[in-house]
Amino acid sequence: MVKVSVLGAAGGIGQPLSLLLKANPLVTELALFDIVNTPGVAADLSHINTPATVKGYVGNEQLEAALTGSHIIVIPAGVPRKPGMTRDDLFNINAGIVKNLATGAAKWAPKAFICVISNPVNSTVPIVAEVLKQHGVFDPKRLFGVTTLDIVRASTFVAEAKGGKAPNTIVPVLGGHSGVTIVPVLSATGHTFSQEELDALTKRIQYGGDEVVKAKDGAGSATLSMAFAGARFANSLLEASVTKKTGITECTYVKSDVVPGVEYFATVVEFGVNGVHKVHPLPTLSAHEQKLLDAAIPELKNNIAKGIEFVNKA
Numbered sequence: 001m002v003k004v005s006v007l008g009a010a011g012g013i014g015q016p017l018s019l020l021l022k023a024n025p026l027v028t029e030l031a032l033f034d035i036v037n038t039p040g041v042a043a044d045l046s047h048i049n050t051p052a053t054v055k056g057y058v059g060n061e062q063l064e065a066a067l068t069g070s071h072i073i074v075i076p077a078g079v080p081r082k083p084g085m086t087r088d089d090l091f092n093i094n095a096g097i098v099k100n101l102a103t104g105a106a107k108w109a110p111k112a113f114i115c116v117i118s119n120p121v122n123s124t125v126p127i128v129a130e131v132l133k134q135h136g137v138f139d140p141k142r143l144f145g146v147t148t149l150d151i152v153r154a155s156t157f158v159a160e161a162k163g164g165k166a167p168n169t170i171v172p173v174l175g176g177h178s179g180v181t182i183v184p185v186l187s188a189t190g191h192t193f194s195q196e197e198l199d200a201l202t203k204r205i206q207y208g209g210d211e212v213v214k215a216k217d218g219a220g221s222a223t224l225s226m227a228f229a230g231a232r233f234a235n236s237l238l239e240a241s242v243t244k245k246t247g248i249t250e251c252t253y254v255k256s257d258v259v260p261g262v263e264y265f266a267t268v269v270e271f272g273v274n275g276v277h278k279v280h281p282l283p284t285l286s287a288h289e290q291k292l293l294d295a296a297i298p299e300l301k302n303n304i305a306k307g308i309e310f311v312n313k314a
């Protein structure tokens with residue numbers, strides 16, 4: 001049995017992500033949790049002739065049933081940005097939502113892999129970790145901030161600019177998931193870039209989310225590309241943990257000591273049956289990338305401290 005629980009399943013990300021997970025033959029049970037509308041989403045998806053059974057759960061009293069027996073919990077619950085907002089502006093609402101869901105995970109699915117999509121990821125991942133610690137069930141190998149959309153965007157943008165096939169264009173993206181904390185390692189692509197190209201591509205990757213927020217003009221942020229990225233991430237975890245394939249890597253935001261003093265950091269991680277098998281060290285950075293990393297560190301540290309403090313305050 002491979003149960004995947006999606007928390008926030010009725011939302012802009014939740015629905016297409018649930019569709020893609022329903023299409024994944026490795027999933028045998030899909031639990032769709034939200035505070036509204038999951039019975040309808042579940043009924044709709046349940047007609048698709050793939051192996052997963054689908055059930056909708058609504059409201060806190062059904063969180064236990066949604067989580068019990070879960071192999072992977074994916075969390076896209078919370079509010080998205082509107083134009084003019086930063087991801088950190090979402091903290092006040094989303095921190096509480098994520099804390100509540102993490103408490104459920106700690107109680108009812110303490111061994112599950114937890115994949116956090118809700119923003120601000122730089123802070124919501126430490127929030128989940130602190131809640132799990134309070135319940136004595138934190139396993140850093142099993143908690144992930146999903147930064148896959150940055151990787152997906154980076155390969156699209158680089159292939160657009162330099163030619164080549166986007167799926168074959170691999171760009172590690174390190175650090176965190178907001179503005180200057182996003183550190184694309186363009187030097188790893190094998191392409192050569194002028195300084196102008198480097199600056200333009202770096203900025204586009206760092207602020208790709210803003211492009212979508214602006215284009216949606218008040219109707220939210222990236223949902224479909226995020227669903228694609230989230231489904232890719234979940235599939236990588238399933239391939240490593242269920243089919244036991246080796247050598248599967250994703251860039252993801254995990255507890256790490258690759259950058260001293262930065263407790264959570266996105267870098268290349270190899271997955272194994274128990275989640276994180278190996279956190280890769282930092283790749284060789286160009287002088288340009290080292291500067292980006294130096295600029296990312298203070299903000300990342302602040303975002304992490306803010307999440308930790310939220311859970312541990314009185």
Ligand SMILES: NC(=O)C1=CN([C@@H]2O[C@H](COP(=O)(O)OP(=O)(O)OC[C@H]3O[C@@H](n4cnc5c(N)ncnc54)[C@H](O)[C@@H]3O)[C@@H](O)[C@H]2O)C=CC1
Pocket residue numbers: 007008009010011012013014033034035036076077078079080081090094097100101116117118119120121146147148149150177220221222223226
């Ligand atoms: N990690 C990443 O790369 C990305 C993260 N995001 C983030 O994902 C989150 C969700 O975005 P959208 O799906 O566009 O928002 P949305 O508003 O369309 O959907 C959010 C869903 O969460 C549900 N929800 C609210 N409170 C809840 C609770 N206490 N328990 C369970 N569900 C609850 C809502 O009912 C809604 O269905 C946002 O925080 C957004 O910033 C968005 C894109 C990329």
Ligand SMILES: O=C([O-])CC(=O)C(=O)O
Pocket residue numbers: 080081087119149208209210212213221222
């Ligand atoms: O920009 C946002 O608020 C949503 C997000 O995280 C992204 O698209 O990368």
